[in-house]
Amino acid sequence: MIHSGKIAEIIGAEVLSYPSDTAIHHLLIDSRKIISPNQSVFFAIKGIRHDGHLFIDQLYKKGVRCFIIEANQTINTNLYPEASFWKVSNAVTALQQIVAFHRTKFSIPIISITGSNGKTIIKEWLSQLLSRDFRISKNPKSFNSQVGVPLSVWELNEKHTLGIFEAGISLPNEMANLEKIIKPTLGILSNIGPAHDEGFKNKEDKISEKLKLFENVPLLIYRKEYQEADKLIQKSSLKTFSWSTSGKADLEITHIQKTNQDTEIQFTCLKKNNSLLLPFTDDASIENVIHCIATLLYFNIPFSEIQKRINTLQPVAMRLELKEGVNGSFIIDDTYAGEPARCYGRSVAQKSTARPHCRAGAPANSHDWPGCRHRSRRPD
Helix, strand or coil: CEEHHHHHHHHCCEEEECCCCCEECEEECCCCCCCCHHHEEEECCECCCCEHHHHHHHHHHCCCCEEEEECCCCCCHHHCCCCEEEEECCHHHHHHHHHHHHHCCCCCCEEEEECCCCHHHHHHHHHHHHCCCCCEEECCCCCCCCCHHHHHHCCCCCCCCEEEEECCCCCCCCHHHHHHHHCCCEEEECCCCCCCHHHCCCHHHHHHHHHHHHCCCCCEEEECCCHHHHHHHHHCCCCEEEEECCCCCCEEEEEEEECCCCEEEEEEECCEEEEEEECCCCHHHHHHHHHHHHHHHHCCCCHHHHHHHHHCCCCCCCCCEEEECCCCCEEEECHHHCCCCCCCEEEEECCCCCCCCCCCCCCCCHHHCCCCCCCCCCCC
């Protein structure tokens, strides 16, 4: 919560009108998702095809009284005598600045995860594995964009004792914004793959951008097999906890034995040999859970307890789930991406002569959905 009287100072805004002070509990970017209008501030984000300023009148009639608008927009404040208006150059930047200020109120440990794949799985599994030790705040689903991250971190409150936030990027100069908001105390680099290579000059530039999230972390957990990342990390001043399946590391996986149902890993850590049984057999899940194991070791959880907790891990609903639909059809559910910039389903098979087909696109007023300002593609 912040008082509206602090907003101009935090975001460096021009005050167009300010009739009264308001306690702000909700950051609003979607005109359809009003919870407590008299305790909300609306960020009028102007996207490529959508403009949040077009919904100010509608929101005022519904009770919203605080608005942040962009400098290239004009507004007749006389039409809204009870409303406060602040003008800024960029509404997304203002959103980030307000949440960065909010983040300074908390001194709890914050885990942050980035990488090409596995961010959401690691976040959700860590939440399961650490839930008995902490009261956790985390991104809902995959809210990891320039808008999704601040909306997630805003939910931090005095009851939380740990934050777990993933961060995604798809263009240069994005991660520094997210680092200021998250301010992680422990970093995890999940992996490095080809996703969004086209947004950068080369893979090294993309990795360098991702590593900006960890510039101030006391410790970074990462896998040494990603050689480009390893070289950049070794050149930095970052303190690290590394793991590897093929070479020297702080956590050395010495043997992997798969069965039809599970995988046993044997490893050496702190000059001690141990083994764990993982309820997964695919390489991606094994990699993700080893990141989680390294994190549990950071929190001084003993191996015997780690095994008990791993046994209780639950699957995480993810993108492109195949679900049974009506009339013998099946639907690919891609809604988990969560930040509803795009949300669609498509019938992929049917057994009857009927041809069921559905495609749910963004409604007409999706101007204010996370990510719409910059791109329709999902952050990496």
